[in-house]
Amino acid sequence: MIKAERQDRVRQLLDEQGTVSVKEISDALGVSDMTIRRDLEELASLGEIERVHGGARSAQGRPHAMLRHEYSHSEKRTKHAEEKLQIARRSVELIEEGSTIFLGTGTTVEQMASMLPAFRLRIVTNSLSVFNLLEAREDCELCLVGGMYRRRTAAFVGPTAEDTLRALGIDAAFIGANGILDGDVSTSNMDEGRIQQLAFSKADARYLIADSSRIGRRYFCPLPAQGYRFTMTRK
DSSP states (O other): OOHHHHHHHHHHHHHHHSEEEHHHHHHHHTOOHHHHHHHHHHHHHTTSEEEETTEEEEOTTSTTOBOOOOOOHHHHHTSSHHHHHHHHHHHHTTOOTTOEEEEOSSHHHHHHHHHOOSSOEEEEESBHHHHHHHTTOTTEEEEEOOSEEETTTTEEESHHHHHHHHTOOEEEEEEOOSEEETTEEEESOHHHHHHHHHHHHHEEEEEEEEOGGGBTOBOSEEOOOSSOEEEEOOO
């Protein structure tokens, strides 16, 4: 098991169980205690977990926890898959025929895109993944905003993308978030955060779609704290 996979599994164990000992992690992963201790120290230094005597605990739910790690797009697809499916099903029910909607980045939004009802829509997105899912839909007008391409999330960001959004009218915007803590919403990248803020400012209806793992986390870039509705599930 390579380091990235091992540390991802450590995060998963902590998210599921809260507090786990070094021995429990070592037994679960089949690696030495020393290796696990090094992993825990590294993850703790990044603010992703909290070290305790003999083990570690999840930073999720810790007041004012600032998380710095951003999962890759492929990593996110495997996490909380059933919750994301439920959220996507509920979210598409909010879409009205003939409307113009903004679909942001993220794997839950991608689930939405694959479930869109078979009626006329105008779709604006900065997500290459969403564009690829909808490109063959003849009943949809599709606008992919250009700009700088951010490979980690398959997103277009930057001034060109922002200028395109400013020129458009949007009926409803659907975006995801990395963290929700004490009523504050945040994302892990400033460029993507600006796109999300702009899409929300242009939309008549604003929907934040997030699974329950986002609760109790805070990331680098804050999003507008008012004017949207939550579409999410809880554990």
